């Protein structure tokens with residue numbers, strides 16, 4: 001599960017390299033890992049997986065917040081109060097989680113489709 005941890009901590013799934021996001025834009029990911037050379041957009045439409053990861057995580061968090069409100073205040077809470085509590089979570093979390101969702105999707109994708117010969121720099125070819 002080291003690869004999932006690397007994804008959760010915004011590191012390269014292959015080598016664990018950090019610094020994959022440009023300094024001035026946390027939403028701007030480098031195209032290739034600076035250490036092992038893995039090209040993160042491994043196929044057309046690759047980034048859609050990150051969107052899916054972000055959507056699932058954000059939905060789960062909003063549902064958890066709603067459930068916690070119900071547990072804390074009962075089911076008699078007004079819908080406007082529920083919206084007041086859950087909407088900021090539903091709006092901010094997907095934005096803040098975007099970089100993690102990209103590296104996490106990359107980790108999932110690496111587990112489903114391991115690195116192929118020639119995808120990495122020479123020194124990383126046989127050493128993951």
Ligand SMILES: [Zn+2]
Nearest residue numbers: 012015033036
């Ligand atoms: Zn790497």
